[in-house]
Amino acid sequence: MTQLTRQWSAEKLLLVVSVVAIVAGVAVGTSVGYAVHYSAPTTRAFYLFNSSLPFDEHTWGIPHDTFAPDRITVNKGDKVVIYYRNIEDTTEPHTFSMDTPYTFDAVVHAGQNETFPVATSVKGASDVVVQVNQTATITFTANWAGVFRYYCAYHQPTMTGYLAVLG
Numbered sequence: 001m002t003q004l005t006r007q008w009s010a011e012k013l014l015l016v017v018s019v020v021a022i023v024a025g026v027a028v029g030t031s032v033g034y035a036v037h038y039s040a041p042t043t044r045a046f047y048l049f050n051s052s053l054p055f056d057e058h059t060w061g062i063p064h065d066t067f068a069p070d071r072i073t074v075n076k077g078d079k080v081v082i083y084y085r086n087i088e089d090t091t092e093p094h095t096f097s098m099d100t101p102y103t104f105d106a107v108v109h110a111g112q113n114e115t116f117p118v119a120t121s122v123k124g125a126s127d128v129v130v131q132v133n134q135t136a137t138i139t140f141t142a143n144w145a146g147v148f149r150y151y152c153a154y155h156q157p158t159m160t161g162y163l164a165v166l167g
């Protein structure tokens, strides 16, 4: 009788210890994962420029224009601020355009930085044109997770970048 009780107790004890260990492991693992991966929505600023690669567009049949950078990564919920500068040495405008679902607000300044007078201002736009030596402040909230194209409408397909929103 005593032997049987002790045997049951040992098994129960083992079971309880196992369950406690598993629950504790899951709790610690989850909280560490949460602490490492989670970050509250924040404002992330990027400086975006037009760039051109040294090849003859007519020989290759594609524009030599690209974006620098051509990848922007944020977390879902972040407020994104892009300072887009047209640094062309020729008289060539570029656009910043996005596909649905993303739209943005943009303030275009008639000079190289935000202290110059406002040339144009748009809200909920999918397209803004920036002339040579102008700068645009583009803002939106990254409400949708996924990978989304941003591009210059004048220089396709090469002047294309991707916004990666981690959900």
Ligand SMILES: [Cu+2]
Pocket (backbone or CB within 6 Å): 050, 065, 093, 094, 095, 152, 153, 154, 155, 159
């Ligand atoms: Cu362009």
